[in-house]
Amino acid sequence: MKKTKAFLLVSAALCALPAYANEEADTADRTSGSATEAPAKKQSFTTGVAKGRDLLDTAISASTLDDAEIQKIGTRSITEVLSNIPGIRAETGGTDGLTAITIRGLPLAADGSKFLQIQEDGLPVMEFGDIHFAATTAFLRTDLSLSQVQAIRGGSASTFSSNSPGGIVNFISRTGEEEGGMIQLSSGLDHELGRADFNYGARLSDSVRFNIGGFYRQGEGPRDAGYNAFRGGQVKFNITKTLGSGFVRLYAKYLDDREPNYGLVPVRLTGTNSDPEYAALPGFDPRRATLSGSRYRGATLSVDQDNNPTTMDRREGNRSKVSSLGLEAQFDVAGWTLSNRVRYARISGSYNETLPSATLPAPVFAMAFGGPGASLRYATGPNAGTTISPASTINGNGLVANAIDINAQINSLDNFTNDLRGSRVWNLGNGKLTTTAGFYASSQDVDLYYDFGNSAYDLASDGNSAFIDVVAANGTPVSEGGVLSYGIFGGSGYHRRYDLNYRVYAPYGSVNYQQGPLAVGASLRYDFGKVSGTLYGADLGGNRVGLAAMDLNRDGVISGPESAVAVLPLAQPGFADYDYGYASYSVGVNYRLAEPVSLFARYSRGARASADRLFFSPTVDPASGKLTDDSAAYAPVKQAEAGVKLRKPGMTLFVTGFWASTKDKNLQIGADATGAVALITIDRSYSAKGVEVEGLFERGPFSLRVGATYTKATIDSDRTDPTAVGNTPRHQPDLIFQAMPQYQTGLFSIGANILGTTSSYAQDSNLLKQPGYVIVSPFLQVRPTARVELSLNAYNVFDKLALVQVGSAAVPASGIVNAQTLNGRTITGSVRFSF
Numbered sequence: 001m002k003k004t005k006a007f008l009l010v011s012a013a014l015c016a017l018p019a020y021a022n023e024e025a026d027t028a029d030r031t032s033g034s035a036t037e038a039p040a041k042k043q044s045f046t047t048g049v050a051k052g053r054d055l056l057d058t059a060i061s062a063s064t065l066d067d068a069e070i071q072k073i074g075t076r077s078i079t080e081v082l083s084n085i086p087g088i089r090a091e092t093g094g095t096d097g098l099t100a101i102t103i104r105g106l107p108l109a110a111d112g113s114k115f116l117q118i119q120e121d122g123l124p125v126m127e128f129g130d131i132h133f134a135a136t137t138a139f140l141r142t143d144l145s146l147s148q149v150q151a152i153r154g155g156s157a158s159t160f161s162s163n164s165p166g167g168i169v170n171f172i173s174r175t176g177e178e179e180g181g182m183i184q185l186s187s188g189l190d191h192e193l194g195r196a197d198f199n200y201g202a203r204l205s206d207s208v209r210f211n212i213g214g215f216y217r218q219g220e221g222p223r224d225a226g227y228n229a230f231r232g233g234q235v236k237f238n239i240t241k242t243l244g245s246g247f248v249r250l251y252a253k254y255l256d257d258r259e260p261n262y263g264l265v266p267v268r269l270t271g272t273n274s275d276p277e278y279a280a281l282p283g284f285d286p287r288r289a290t291l292s293g294s295r296y297r298g299a300t301l302s303v304d305q306d307n308n309p310t311t312m313d314r315r316e317g318n319r320s321k322v323s324s325l326g327l328e329a330q331f332d333v334a335g336w337t338l339s340n341r342v343r344y345a346r347i348s349g350s351y352n353e354t355l356p357s358a359t360l361p362a363p364v365f366a367m368a369f370g371g372p373g374a375s376l377r378y379a380t381g382p383n384a385g386t387t388i389s390p391a392s393t394i395n396g397n398g399l400v401a402n403a404i405d406i407n408a409q410i411n412s413l414d415n416f417t418n419d420l421r422g423s424r425v426w427n428l429g430n431g432k433l434t435t436t437a438g439f440y441a442s443s444q445d446v447d448l449y450y451d452f453g454n455s456a457y458d459l460a461s462d463g464n465s466a467f468i469d470v471v472a473a474n475g476t477p478v479s480e481g482g483v484l485s486y487g488i489f490g491g492s493g494y495h496r497r498y499d500l501n502y503r504v505y506a507p508y509g510s511v512n513y514q515q516g517p518l519a520v521g522a523s524l525r526y527d528f529g530k531v532s533g534t535l536y537g538a539d540l541g542g543n544r545v546g547l548a549a550m551d552l553n554r555d556g557v558i559s560g561p562e563s564a565v566a567v568l569p570l571a572q573p574g575f576a577d578y579d580y581g582y583a584s585y586s587v588g589v590n591y592r593l594a595e596p597v598s599l600f601a602r603y604s605r606g607a608r609a610s611a612d613r614l615f616f617s618p619t620v621d622p623a624s625g626k627l628t629d630d631s632a633a634y635a636p637v638k639q640a641e642a643g644v645k646l647r648k649p650g651m652t653l654f655v656t657g658f659w660a661s662t663k664d665k666n667l668q669i670g671a672d673a674t675g676a677v678a679l680i681t682i683d684r685s686y687s688a689k690g691v692e693v694e695g696l697f698e699r700g701p702f703s704l705r706v707g708a709t710y711t712k713a714t715i716d717s718d719r720t721d722p723t724a725v726g727n728t729p730r731h732q733p734d735l736i737f738q739a740m741p742q743y744q745t746g747l748f749s750i751g752a753n754i755l756g757t758t759s760s761y762a763q764d765s766n767l768l769k770q771p772g773y774v775i776v777s778p779f780l781q782v783r784p785t786a787r788v789e790l791s792l793n794a795y796n797v798f799d800k801l802a803l804v805q806v807g808s809a810a811v812p813a814s815g816i817v818n819a820q821t822l823n824g825r826t827i828t829g830s831v832r833f834s835f
Contacts, residue, residue, distance in 0.1 A: 047119070047170040048152035048160045050436040050510045050523070051337075051423055056645050057519060059588030059600035060155035061087070061656040063694060066148045069705070072740065073753050074777035074795040074828070076195075078118075078137040082169060083755055084738050086694045086707035087153045088116070091731065091804040093262025094222060094823040096137035097318030097351060100731075100805075101129075103153055103166040104658050105688025105713035106637065107729050109666040111135060115166030115608055115637060117157070121173055121251060121326065123343050123417045127163060127444035127502060128611035133351040133408035134448070138320045140171060141255060144182050144199035145213025145236045147174045153692070154639040154658060158584045158606025159523035162440055162506050165584070165606030165637035166660075175240055175249065176201035176209035186830035193219035193230055193828075210239040217257075222826040223288050225260055226295030226463020227315055232257030234322075246331030251343070255322040260292035261352055264807050264818035266359040266401065266459060273767045273810050278803060278819065283396035284459040287801060287824030291354040291403070292317055296381035296466040297457055300483055301552040305409065305449040305497050305536075307567045309552045312352075312407050312451065319349040336424045347413035353406040357454070357489075359816050362391035365400040365456070366470060369484065373473030376400065376456075379482040381466035388468070395460045399816075400468055403455050404488060411447040418442070431515030436523075440506040446533075446612050450496045452488040452566070455479075480553070480561045487566030492538040492546025495566035498612055500533035500576055517592035527609065528581035532625070535574040535615055540622045544569040574622030576615065580633035582607045601642040607634040613667050617681070629665075637662040643692075652696040661687040661716070681720050686729060688713035701744050708737040715764065724764050731805055733760040733772060742779075749781040762806035773802035775822065789832045799825040 045062050046052035055062060063085050070081060079092035079099045089108070091100040101113035112130030119125065120140060129136045153167040161168055181200035187193070199213030216233035220226070234255035241248050265286045271277040280286060293315035302312040326343030358368075366374040376388045392398045421438030456468040456479060467482020478484070488494055510523035538546025549558050550565040588602035610633055614620060619632045627633060643656030666682040690711035697704045713732045718724045735758045742751025756774040761767070780792045796802070800822075807818035 045150060045152075047122070047150040048155065048157040048164070048168045050156075050160065050512065051434060056592060056598045056647060057514075057590060059519070059521065059590040059602045060152055061641060061643060061654070061658075061692060062150065062152045062155075063707075064148055064150050067144070067146055069740070070142060070146065070149070071791070072742070072749075072751065072779045072781075072793070074779060074793040074826075076142055078140050078142065081142060081149065084707070084753070085149075085151045085169070086692045086738065087167070087709050088151065088169075089732075089736055091820070092822075093804070093820045095259045095262050095318065096140075097135065097259065097261045098263045098353060098820070099135050099137050101137070104639070104660050104692075104709075105686075105690060105711040105732060106166050106660055106662055107664055107684070107686050107713075108731055109664055109668045109682045109729075110613065113137070114635075114664075114666075115662070117161055117164035117168050119161070119168055119170040122170060122328070122341050123326065123419060124161070124163075124442075125345075126347070126413060127415060127417075127442050127504060128609070129163075130613065131413065131446055131611055132448070132613060133406070133450075134349075134410055134413055138318055138349070138351075139255065139322050139347055139413075141215070141234050141257065142171070143213055143215040143234065143236075144184060144197045145173055145211065147172050153656075154604055154641055154660070155588065155602050156510070156523055156586045156604070158604050158637070159508055159510065159525040159586045162442070162504050162525075162527050163608050165604075165608055165639075165662075173236060173238060173251070174199065174201055174211045174213065175238055176203070176211040179203060181835050182832055184830055184832040186828055188219065188222065189827040189829050191220065191222045191826060193217065193221050207242045208239065210237070212237045220463070221260060222823045223260070223262065223290040224461060224463045225290055225293065227293070229260035229290075229292065229315070229317055230258065232319075243331070246329065249328040251324070251326035251328070253322060253324045255320060258317050258319045260290055260317040261354075262290055262292065262820070262823075263353045264355060264805070264820045265289065265291050266356055266399070266816050267819045267821075269808070269811055269815055269817045271811065274769055276769055276771070276811060278771065278801065280801070281397045281399065281459060281816070283461050285461065285824070286819065286821045287799065289461055291356070291457075291465065292352065293354075294460075294463045294465040296464065297482075300405075300453075300455065300481060302407070302451055302453070302486065303550065303552070303565060303567060305568065307548075307570065309550065309554070314352050314354065314405065316350055316352055318351050321348045322346070336422045338422045340418070340420045342418040344416045345414065347410070347415070349410040351406070351408040351410065355404045355406060356401040356818055357404050359399050359401040359459070360814070361398050362388065362394050362400045365402070366391065369402070369456070370470040370472045370478045374478070375471050377469050377471060379467035379469040379479070381464070383466070394458055397459055399459050400456055401459060402484065403457065405453045405455050407451045409449040409451070411449060412445045413447070415442060415444045428513065429515065431513055434512040434514075435510070437509040438507070440504070440508065442504045444502040444504070446498055446500040446502065448496075448498045448612070450494055452494045453486050454484040454489060455482045456484055457482060476560075478560055480559045483561050485561050485564065486550075486552065487547065487564060490564050492566045494537075494539070495546060495568065496535070496537035496539070496616065497568055498533070498535055498615065500531065500535075500612065502609075502611070503530040504609070505529070519590040520588075522587040523585065525584040526581065527584065527607070528579070529609055530579050531576050533576045535576065535622065536568040536570060537574075537616060538569055539616055540574040542572065542622065544572050574615075575625030576620065577625030578620075578627050578633070580609060580630075582634050582636070596646055596648040598645045599643070600645070602640070604639045605636065607636045609634045610665070614665070617667070619665065631663075632665045635662055635664050650698050654692075654694045656692045657690070658692065659687070659689045661685065683719040684724070685716045686713060687716050703742055703744070705740040706738065708735065710735050721764075727764055727766040728761055730762060730764045731760050731770065733758040747783055750779070752776055752778040763809040765809045767810045768806065768808060770803055770806045773800050773822075775800055775802055787834045791830045791832070793828045793830075795826040795828070796822060796824055
């Protein structure tokens with residue numbers, strides 16, 4: 001790996017990679033050195049609205065990040081890009097497999113993005129953002145083909161897209177309008193990760209243009225894994241043909257990328273619930289270590305979805321595969337603007353997570369799992385077969401973990417989506433009436449296979465973690481190759497197969513009347529859906545058998561772990577077969593006080609249909625597939641907002657007050673007061689209120705982009721745990737904020753991306769505090785010639801131990817809890833060449 005790193009660094013130095021030519025020209029114009037104020041720039045916004053309009057003429061709260069800003073953020077993680085948008089709270093360890101994203105205080109009961117829809121080029125990446133072990137962010141990547149990111153919070157998002165009551169984030173591709181190309185090489189300067197990006201757009205004729213871009217990366221990554229944890233890339237292509245008053249555009253994308261799962265790992269916790277102290281364990285720094293496999297923790301035996309012996313490699317990490325083809329067309333016909341977007345996507349992959357369920361001193365671990373006199377020995381690695389003695393000093397921390405090994409095979413998340421709409425502007429009195437009507441249709445497959453187990457391993461740095469075997473005092477092995485059980489805690493729970501299909505249909509329409517400075521609008525949508533399919537798993541009940549003795553290693557002997565292997569009751573499927581429907585609406589008013597100032601207010605009601613998390617619960621009868629509680633089919637969301645927008649030369653400032661409420665039925669992976677992993681049933685109502693602020697201040701070569709969201713959220717009712725009523729939902733801080741100060745000239749740009757949050761509660765019981773943090777990530781870009789740009793990004797330059805989630809409700813007696821953290825200091829150098 002050192003040779004790879006050296007090669008990439010030398011390549012970067014020799015090839016000197018570039019800045020986009022048009023971008024350089026813009027930078028030079030903006031930063032000529034004078035202290036004049038920058039002219040006010042109108043911002044046309046097209047996501048989640050009927051027609052693209054200047055933001056000061058729309059009754060919505062929205063934000064835009066362009067490609068130049070994204071390059072300066074210092075990370076390629078989709079989730080961390082979203083963290084730079086006001087109102088959005090995003091949790092990640094630095095990769096996009098185990099993520100949790102929400103907006104405006106709506107609850108983060110589980111992973112994924114339940115109330116926020118993520119789109120690519122105007123259509124959802126997936127119909128549901130919180131499919132278990134398949135977050136939308138896992139199937140999306142940023143590279144040089146990305147033009148901008150648009151985000152709408154609340155507002156008309158609930159009526160111009162399905163399953164997006166909280167908001168929409170749309171990743172918009174370049175389409176060849178700006179001719180020219182870019183090649184960029186990047187390399188970690190303090191870690192092993194190399195990456196190559198490219199983009200090229202051009203005209204084939206006066207009426208035909210195209211754009212192609214993508215990336216490839218490979219390396220260990222910012223945390224010590226001991227193997228190439230990152231490997232893969234994507235290619236995106238589109239071609240546009242203009243035809244009179246309209247255009248036709250074809251999109252294609254291929255993604256095959258693997259990244260590690262930076263999930264929860266053990267950390268030291270001392271102090272009190274209200275004043276806790278978190279620290280790294282000796283020999284295991286959560287900012288630089290990972291449990292997502294290691295050079296000595298790879299493949300183990302398992303069973304596939306047909307109950308056949310197989311192997312599972314934890315070093316596969318989270319693999320995402322997408323092949324998609326889309327078509328967009330827009331024409332003016334008889335005064336109407338007609339548009340249609342359609343896309344088919346084939347999505348598959350895998351999800352692997354190692355979640356410690358108990359981290360104990362090695363001697364205690366041996367006794368707990370092997371009885372008095374039991375010993376531990378290495379199952380893998382250079383010391384395989386060697387008894388660990390003295391066990392109490394292993395790796396300097398003396399700890400061994402019993403892990404829940406989570407493997408999800410993503411067989412198919414294929415989806416087909418079509419959105420047809422027509423708009424027309426009518427002269428009415430002294431104003432203009434805009435009418436829009438549309439019809440949305442989608443089909444989403446959810447074909448997943450879960451395989452959980454338990455294994456034992458040590459906590460070692462530098463990717464050297466190894467499997468540990470437990471041996472009883474009489475010499476009988478309790479584990480096999482580090483595996484304690486081929487099923488979670490020796491049982492059949494969560495060993496499941498989902499084979500489902502979701503059909504969604506939604507007619508929608510809107511009217512907007514504008515006369516002078518006043519605009520009044522309303523929109524309406526009705527979603528109706530059909531859910532069908534089969535499910536397999538012993539935890540459906542009905543005397544289904546989910547355990548069997550199997551000789552997985554084919555040695556002719558049934559070992560202890562092989563005596564109870566989790567299997568699927570393939571002859572006894574459960575069923576899904578129900579329909580649902582709900583209405584969404586939004587009404588808003590905007591008043592342009594003057595050219596630089598507008599006021600707006602809006603009230604909306606939307607909903608999010610339930611997906612796979614609804615099953616394997618009393619809510620669905622597995623025999624008939626029908627709901628036992630019709631209200632569980634969707635979660636309604638109500639929102640109100642009002643704000644002021646100011647835009648003048650040198651300054652843009654948007655301030656919005658909001659209120660939101662929702663009901664949520666869900667399953668939440670949490671923890672009890674001892675830190676033990678617990679699955680919690682959620683049946684609650686929530687509310688939140690707060691203020692969003694977003695601003696851009698420019699003066700000559702200096703600019704400052706800022707954002708902040710103040711939120712007060714409350715659990716209003718809880719049918720399963722009344723003691724939670726009145727508490728603040730877990731992980732919800734009072735304040736999250738972003739800032740990007742920078743100084744730009746034609747020669748260089750220097751600045752920093754700053755993200756911060758105040759403290760929150762680790763769990764809904766509101767006992768243990770989760771500390772806030774401020775992450776500072778400086779950047780430097782130097783343009784020595786017209787077509788060359790050298791960049792340096794230092795993510796988390798102060799190496800802050802930033803915790804995004806803590807898996808305990810209180811300080812445990814053991815002093816060890818699981819936590820997911822952001823990466824530590826990560827420095828990346830890149831060189832870009834434009835042509």
